[in-house]
Amino acid sequence: MLLHEIAHCRAGDKGDISTLSLFPHDDADYELLRREITADRVRAHLAERVRGEVLRYELPLLCALQFVCHQALDGGVTTSLALDTHGKTLSSRLLALVV
Amino acid sequence: MNAATTRIGSGAGFAGDRIEPAVALAEHAGLDDLVLECLAERTIALGQRRRLADPDLGYDPRLRARFERLLPVAARRGVRVLTNMGAANPLAAGEVTRALLREHRLPGRVAVVTGDDVLAELDLAAPAWEDGIALGEHGEVVSANAYLGADALLPALATGAPVVLTGRVADPSLFLAPLAHRLGWDLADPEQAAAGTLVGHLLECAGQVTGGYFADPGVKDVPGLADLGFPYADVAGDGAAVLGKLDGTGGAVNRATVREQLLYEVTDPTGYRTPDVVLDFRSVHATETGPDQVRIAGARGRTRPGELKVSVGYRAGHRAEAEITYAGPNAARRARLAADVVTERLGGTGLRVRAEVLGRLGDTPSAEAECRLRVAALAPDADQADLVCHEVESLYTNGPAGGGGVRTTVQDVIGIVSTSLPRELVHPQVTLLEADDAAA
Numbered sequence: 001m002l003l004h005e006i007a008h009c010r011a012g013d014k015g016d017i018s019t020l021s022l023f024p025h026d027d028a029d030y031e032l033l034r035r036e037i038t039a040d041r042v043r044a045h046l047a048e049r050v051r052g053e054v055l056r057y058e059l060p061l062l063c064a065l066q067f068v069c070h071q072a073l074d075g076g077v078t079t080s081l082a083l084d085t086h087g088k089t090l091s092s093r094l095l096a097l098v099v
Numbered sequence: 100m101n102a103a104t105t106r107i108g109s110g111a112g113f114a115g116d117r118i119e120p121a122v123a124l125a126e127h128a129g130l131d132d133l134v135l136e137c138l139a140e141r142t143i144a145l146g147q148r149r150r151l152a153d154p155d156l157g158y159d160p161r162l163r164a165r166f167e168r169l170l171p172v173a174a175r176r177g178v179r180v181l182t183n184m185g186a187a188n189p190l191a192a193g194e195v196t197r198a199l200l201r202e203h204r205l206p207g208r209v210a211v212v213t214g215d216d217v218l219a220e221l222d223l224a225a226p227a228w229e230d231g232i233a234l235g236e237h238g239e240v241v242s243a244n245a246y247l248g249a250d251a252l253l254p255a256l257a258t259g260a261p262v263v264l265t266g267r268v269a270d271p272s273l274f275l276a277p278l279a280h281r282l283g284w285d286l287a288d289p290e291q292a293a294a295g296t297l298v299g300h301l302l303e304c305a306g307q308v309t310g311g312y313f314a315d316p317g318v319k320d321v322p323g324l325a326d327l328g329f330p331y332a333d334v335a336g337d338g339a340a341v342l343g344k345l346d347g348t349g350g351a352v353n354r355a356t357v358r359e360q361l362l363y364e365v366t367d368p369t370g371y372r373t374p375d376v377v378l379d380f381r382s383v384h385a386t387e388t389g390p391d392q393v394r395i396a397g398a399r400g401r402t403r404p405g406e407l408k409v410s411v412g413y414r415a416g417h418r419a420e421a422e423i424t425y426a427g428p429n430a431a432r433r434a435r436l437a438a439d440v441v442t443e444r445l446g447g448t449g450l451r452v453r454a455e456v457l458g459r460l461g462d463t464p465s466a467e468a469e470c471r472l473r474v475a476a477l478a479p480d481a482d483q484a485d486l487v488c489h490e491v492e493s494l495y496t497n498g499p500a501g502g503g504g505v506r507t508t509v510q511d512v513i514g515i516v517s518t519s520l521p522r523e524l525v526h527p528q529v530t531l532l533e534a535d536d537a538a539a
Contacts, residue, residue, distance in 0.1 A: 061397070
């Protein structure tokens with residue numbers, strides 16, 4: 001199934017970094033996300049756009065995973081040549097990952 | 100001033116935000132404070148260029164339109180308004196606001212916070228955080244603004260002015276300052292600074308916590324999105340806060356909308372740095388306590404950083420963007436051929452060129468298949484940027500079959516890099532402008 005079926009995501013930007021916040025619709029799926037959605041998988045899934053390292057933070061009280069993706073915005077919002085300079089669409093692209 | 104709880108609202112989350120939800124909040128929400136956050140990274144640098152062209156400009160171009168609607172309501176309801184719409188020229192913004200108060204015969208004063216402009220203090224040889232290259236080597240530096248903290252706003256609040264205007268202030272600090280002022284908090288206490296910063300972080304993007312930037316039909320539905328209401332928070336002296344929105348407005352406040360905003364743009368949830376505190380999100384919890392009502396608590400804080408972040412704007416050249424559409428059978432292959440042709444024709448220029456085919460429908464043999472070639476480049480001057488656009492336009496008669504709908508734009512680009520300055524080098528000031536003395 002697609003990650004989209006069990007989780008939702010929001011993208012944020014800071015310089016050339018994209019933050020992707022991932023949450024299960026149902027708290028019971030948090031362990032599944034924690035097990036399956038590793039930093040390496042996110043990096044591989046978004047490899048066309050994310051050029052740097054991906055760090056993952058776990059926030060169990062919020063049932064959240066925070067992915068901090070470096071070199072993700074073509075140099076940064078202000079000088080990027082991408083159409084989506086902020087990387088807003090990366091959140092939905094992440095949800096296309098097959099779990 | 101000490102209160103058991105205080106209600107603070109968010110009336111704008113970015114420079115282009117809607118004004119109607121802010122007016123509704125001021126009119127009906129029983130607010131103590133309404134904060135409008137209108138400065139993105141580049142906004143000050145763009146304002147600085149307007150100021151160079153005209154010393155009376157450089158503040159938010161929508162300031163007058165926003166305040167025309169908002170200030171009469173805020174004055175009638177006794178709501179204090181705080182905003183960073185001063186941008187690159189807070190004093191000029193203050194004068195415009197004073198004139199507006201007089202026009203509307205509204206009582207009051209405008210407190211203007213300055214001192215974020217640190218261009219004179221900047222060491223151009225210092226490395227940028229992002230790439231380690233000296234600040235001055237990126238291009239002609241046009242602006243340098245320190246992110247002021249809540250401490251810079253407290254003297255403005257102490258004047259009792261109902262309108263407070265600033266330039267660059269860290270977004271959550273715009274909220275922490277009035278909370279600390281109303282609740283009698285000590286900014287040197289990391290726990291109190293953390294609690295207020297958390298509330299500010301959740302509110303600073305306005306509609307993004309009430310269901311904006313959230314809806315996904317059939318999966319995450321948001322009722323009444325067209326009439327999206329903006330948020331407010333009831334904050335208690337112990338730092339716990341309940342987020343809500345006006346009854347009758349569209350949108351939603353629930354654990355999902357709040358969680359998404361909680362971690363928005365947070366690059367380190369274990370230590371989110373602001374001028375006021377280093378905030379740890381790991382102990383934060385969010386609980387639904389009623390319809391469109393979420394309680395937030397548990398922020399932990401560590402002592403604020405010794406240095407202030409500085410955002411530096413520089414001239415980065417001109418960006419050309421040009422597009423052309425191909426449709427029907429084989430559309431994607433024709434678009435990719437066009438991309439190759441343009442790339443080859445621009446090969447000698449040495450420009451950074453990006454050519455991409457948008458839309459993935461062109462490979463299917465449908466009359467409705469459609470995709471669009473987009474070419475973008477960053478050029479040192481406008482002439483070279485025009486050349487890029489020209490090469491896309493000329494695809495009409497010098498490219499693959501059936502290309503249509505060329506649109507081209509050239510914009511000059513302000514780049515942003517970051518550095519920091521010791522606090523001792525940054526000197527915030529408050530100027531109080533009396534609206535009433537015009538009546539005399």
